[in-house]
Amino acid sequence: ANSHRLWPEIDRVVKQEVSMASLGVGECGSGWQLFAEDGEMRMFRREEEMDGMVVDPLKAVHVVKGITGHEVCHYFFNPQYRYDWETTLEHMIVLETVSEDTLIFHQTHKRIWPASQRDVVFWSHTRRLPNDQDRDGPDIWTVVNNSTEHPDHPANAGKCVRIFLTVCLLCQTRVDPPKDGAPVSRDDITCKITYCSVVNPGGWAPASVLRAVYKREYPKFLKRFTAYVKNQTKDKPIMY
């Protein structure tokens, strides 16, 4: 609903995150280093610190056959699936349902020794975007998660260190209709996924520990999540 107090911020952040995610890793200047590769999945990061804390921006690109961008965003955005694919999640609650395409979450993530446990409060917004390049091509879908404050969960009031994140999942679907005019099946669709994230760990944590955690967790997360979507959709009608 564009009447909500957060709407101006959501609209601004979504537009800026989508344009950043749309840039190739070559384009947004040098500095991106490939740190993980697995089949079609490539993960890049930039080594950046803020007040002595590691905030390495991450950009992952992946191409997955048999699913659409709408399906990928559906399973990423909706809370009822999250415990199935988000392995570092300890607890999640929807604090506010702003509208059917905008939710506010509080999440606590499993502690990563020796760092203290983290939690996060963020708004999550999903949106279909017009496909500028290809007029009659399927639309582009996105989910943007951005830290926000909530009166019921002030930062660092409990045992957890509050982290701050901005995440953008951007999905572009391609349909290659079969030559013989047969109906389009899942074998004829491909989804190009771009996942960008910047996580400020909040309190101090050893750079070596954080970088090791990101190096291990991000590839695992994207592989597990996309495999989950393929498995959930394989016997269902295609959701464009």
Ligand SMILES: CCCc1ccc(-c2ccc(S(=O)(=O)CCO)cc2)cc1[C@H]1C[C@H]1c1ccccn1
């Ligand atoms: C010290 C920081 C701990 C830590 C806190 C939070 C997160 C994190 C939170 C949210 C999202 S998401 O993309 O918005 C999906 C919704 O959950 C991804 C990551 C990651 C880590 C670190 C544990 C690492 C990690 C990296 C990638 C995926 C999962 N976990």
